[in-house]
Amino acid sequence: MKKLEKKVAIVTGSSRGIGKEIAMKLAQEGAKVVVNYRSSSEKAEEVVNQIMQQGGEATAIQADVSQVDQSKHLVEKAVEKYGQLDILVSNAGIEYFGKLEEITFQDFERVFRVNVAGQLFVVQAAARYLLSGGRIVMTSSVSAQISVFYHTLYGASKAAVSAMVRNLAPELGERGITINAIAPGGTATDMAQENAKYYTHPMLQNAAPEALLKSKTSLQRLAQPEEIAAAITFLVSEDASYITGSTLAVDGGRL
Template sequence: MTNLGSQANKRALVTGGNRGIGASIARRLAAEGADVAITYRTDPAAAATLVAEIEQEGCYAHAYHSDIGDPAQVRALVEQVAAEFGAIDLLTSNAGVEHYGALTSITPEEFDRVFHVNVAGQLFLTQAAAAVMPPGGRVVLTSSVSARVASYHHALYASSKAAVSALVLSLAPELAELGIGINAIAPGPTNTDMGKQHAHSYTHPALRGVSPDALVASMNAVGRLAEPDEIAAAVAFLLSQDATHLTGTTLDVAGGWN
């Protein structure tokens, strides 16, 4: 079991850490004693509020503006964080973009945007972080239950998340040579602003008169949306010393979604 204080003196980078699941992960790691760097693309006020909250608990925190879909910005981000924090021991790649759209409507520009952020962003972030991460480092990327469960008009997003699961599987032996573990989480529908915004899109249009909560209850063994803290707990486990023999794995955190 992960314990409070178990990440003392560790330095964590959480992308997309100013809201939703990312903010919950940042709070959880700080509660376990880690100093935490978070990134944001929009809403600097929310990022500043979270930094102040973490520092009130006795850990160091800093927020960085970065577009994870831009490899140059990703490299600069990792260099900044490593310089300020001394190194990066824990990396959680949480930033991503959602997409729903029929096959006939998908444009090359949409494809580039989704894959640049969800796939290339996570790949180049891992590449940069691995260069400054000491042995014993842990990486958690973000896939999605959508990579294995069909949702209507969700092909572009789902394929980007399936690519993330393939990344962690294939990078595991290479990073193991450096003493670094890498895994992914695959959340299902979660009680965040983004989750609520897209909840109505999870099923065929014929069912969209049904409330999103009722739809989730019918498709999820637990019968409800996940809470961000529940996703954060799974990430904390994968980043902990309790998970040192786990690598190359994608962990579903979807309440038995089927």
Template sequence: MPSGKLDGKVAVVTGGSRGIGAAVATRFAEEGASVVIGYRSGGEEASELAAKLEGSGARCLAVKADVASPEQTSALFDRTVEAFGRMDVLASCAGINHFGGLQELTPEMANQLFGVNTQGQLFAAQQAARHMTAGGRIILTSSNASRRSIFQHTLYAASKAAVEAMVRCLSIELGQRGITINAVAPGATKTDMAAKNAVKYQPPGLGLSAEEWLSLSYALDHVATPAEVAGAYVFLAGDDAGYISGRTLQTESCVF
């Protein structure tokens, strides 16, 4: 049951129109936060979610912003402070996936992946911190792919591993201002992106279905739901995580 852990806080959730981001926005609102849902292309979904959360008594706003654009990212946080008067929590959930062999990779692919997954999160953290005071919470999103050897998943894994390095280094700088920064590294989660790519995570030639492979790969007996993963963001956003910074929280143990 919600316990008001985020009462009075103002939170921005990038990539908040669907998947893990939508679940995080929902949980933040349930815990008492005013929530800004950042989205790039899911305008209808973001507006519907904002209306649903407002109908439940939360203050909520949907704002279009492509995190690959530093200018749009800056405007997102300016709009947040304009609407709600402060900025307390960032949950950076926007991201894109990629599979491809070494000889197929192009500079354009690398620029796109790192532009969203790495640079997009770096500048979201920068702009959030610009408005935060002591007690601020920045939560980025990595992936368990950053620690695993996955066939033809090089660009994505590298873009997420860089996020964990940023979190470690920025924890020192932001800690001087009383702001924590951490990351969540989800495993397999029931999202549109996972449904499209789940079968690709197994070694080549194994030939299992996505469900068979996932059931063998993780310690728990089911693939996570976005709501289950969102709990990690709620924890890191709250007072109980006030002395945790520079860390990456994995949501589930990978067997393989």
């Protein structure tokens, strides 16, 4: 029997990148998966079709999780479709780099609305339907624990996620629900390609950014999205039934 047989999972921001691989992996383990997207309907449907071609079950639901009412809509539509909810993987998020003097209140509001409020309120919406044995995984980052030039807003938003997980654990634990966070390191996605140069010291930005990123991990390479997905699949399975309130670093041994 597959690890997630008869389970229903929502994965936010799952039309591409790490989110796509999470949705694919959960489906491979038997879960019925809700592929959430904000604007990329064609890509979301591609993910759904790939899951179904592999014998899984999935549906795409549009929702911008930075909007509280849309998070509620996402969860309600998922329960309406499948009759239950067992797993939430809060993956949607945005990057941001900016010098201190350049940061505006609008930047702060945009980053924290998606990375913090967006995650908190989709968890709130999902928790209304989760029963004992329910699983929640939020998305933090190694950036919450390391220093990176001009990454203050993003790092702070991801540190907030780890704090939320720690503090929600006893509250949800009373109901038999676990909540954890994943903290990926550098991962080979299109987002990483766009932002890799910013993760290097300004004096070294003429060097190959991907090579510099690789040099900062014990395994000397970037993660593949499916490796992050495998760690999340563990956290939402029965194998992780006694793990809650934790942030799991999947960073290749960050140096």
